[in-house]
Amino acid sequence: MSIANYLTALDAQRDQLARNLTAMGVQASESEKLNTLVPKVLQIPSGRPEITLFQSGNDALATYGESIYTFYIDGYRSLMGFADVYPNFCCAHNGYAIYY
Structure with missing residues (x-):
């Protein structure tokens, strides 16, 4: 694989990372550099809202x-x-x- 092919693949992965970050609620753009996008992974919210399926009690x-x-x-x-x-x-x- 040539360097040009590697760079094209890396560019596509950068774009996908930006889309994934956006989907997870982190501001990101495909125009950002990879070294700016990668640290944003740590900004992905770690928890999801709590959902109660059943709550015990007298009712x-x-x-x-x-x-x-x-x-x-x-x-x-x-x-x-x-x-x-x-x-x-x-x-x-x-x-x-x-x-x-």
């Missing part, structure tokens, strides 16, 4: 009863249906644990 069955389904020995059923059959599931007696 868990009211909140999630018909939107979360379980699969147990006897098949699928809603969280509310499971709690009807297994009354100690997700109750104050066992600290609102969602395991049985």
Whole structure:
């Protein structure tokens, strides 16, 4: 591979790096030099917003009863249906644990 080919490939990678940085929320431009873009990788936010899928508590069955389904020995059923059959599931007696 010739030096010209290497430079063309490096230029394409620089452009892709700029696009990737922009996609990750970091200001970058394809016109910037590679030695300016590379340190910007450290500016990529390290965390994503926290998402709560389930929050235990005394209102868990009211909140999630018909939107979360379980699969147990006897098949699928809603969280509310499971709690009807297994009354100690997700109750104050066992600290609102969602395991049985």
